Amino acid sequence: MLEWLKEPGFYGTHATIGADLSQSMAALFTVLFVIGWFQARRVRGHPHHWLMLGGMTAMIVFFTSYYLFRQLGVLAFEGKEGFGGPEALYENVFVPLLTFHITLVTIGLVMAIYMIVLGFRVQVIQGGRRVLKEMALRTTWRKVITIFGVITAIVVAYLLFLVGVDRFGVGKLVVWLSLLVLIAIVFSLEMVIQRIWPNGARRHRMLGRFTMIIYCVLFVTGSATYTMLYILYPGKIG
Numbered sequence: 001m002l003e004w005l006k007e008p009g010f011y012g013t014h015a016t017i018g019a020d021l022s023q024s025m026a027a028l029f030t031v032l033f034v035i036g037w038f039q040a041r042r043v044r045g046h047p048h049h050w051l052m053l054g055g056m057t058a059m060i061v062f063f064t065s066y067y068l069f070r071q072l073g074v075l076a077f078e079g080k081e082g083f084g085g086p087e088a089l090y091e092n093v094f095v096p097l098l099t100f101h102i103t104l105v106t107i108g109l110v111m112a113i114y115m116i117v118l119g120f121r122v123q124v125i126q127g128g129r130r131v132l133k134e135m136a137l138r139t140t141w142r143k144v145i146t147i148f149g150v151i152t153a154i155v156v157a158y159l160l161f162l163v164g165v166d167r168f169g170v171g172k173l174v175v176w177l178s179l180l181v182l183i184a185i186v187f188s189l190e191m192v193i194q195r196i197w198p199n200g201a202r203r204h205r206m207l208g209r210f211t212m213i214i215y216c217v218l219f220v221t222g223s224a225t226y227t228m229l230y231i232l233y234p235g236k237i238g
Ligand code: HEM
Pocket: 037, 040, 041, 043, 044, 045, 048, 049, 052, 053, 056, 111, 112, 113, 115, 116, 117, 119, 120, 123, 130, 131, 132, 204, 205, 206, 207, 208, 209, 211, 212
């Protein structure tokens, strides 16, 4: 499978099948989310719900398995050797662009999960229609700390399991601790955001727009990276 992903791609550029597949899926997901956004704007809750829930879940499953498969190699593999352009362009344009892209990917993944949870918490079915409840939706610190405690307990249990089967490593510890820190940051941000928009429906609309803008920018930065690596300045492929 890994070898197949490294074969020449299907768009006739210098990309591999893996990179072409990733770019095609990014285009497909962006189109799905934009259609889902328009459905929400037209007050069509059901199609919006299914497009967002299905699209976001498929996106998370595809990109995490794909990048884990490639051992998260974007900067490492395609960095210096993958980029065939001038050094100054690499340092001043390519690396900042890729770093910006990866930062947006992280925010986009967190927002996908957050928005789905928020969607379920704020929606109601009224006369067969799926709509947002116009009411205050506040989470208490007590609830947030309990949820965080449960997640931490699961992570600790998993790490102890890894120690038990002799597969524990410092790298894994760092990844799981970073995940816990990220969740703690998101929970703290949520406590601030719910003060700004106490109305759950309004919060879903405002953060939903923010998330959609992130996805559109993500597609642009991802496509720019693809164009630089595989069309304009191809280097070592793979
Ligand atoms: C990442 C996922 C999601 C994003 C980015 C998102 C984004 C949005 C946006 C931007 C709006 C407001 C549109 C506008 O008026 O401009 C909206 C409305 C809405 N969303 Fe979501 N949403 C997501 C997931 C969900 C989920 C999972 C549900 C249901 C469980 C849901 C239910 C709704 C409903 C019912 C509306 C109201 C439509 C209306 O105005 O009646 N959303 N969403």
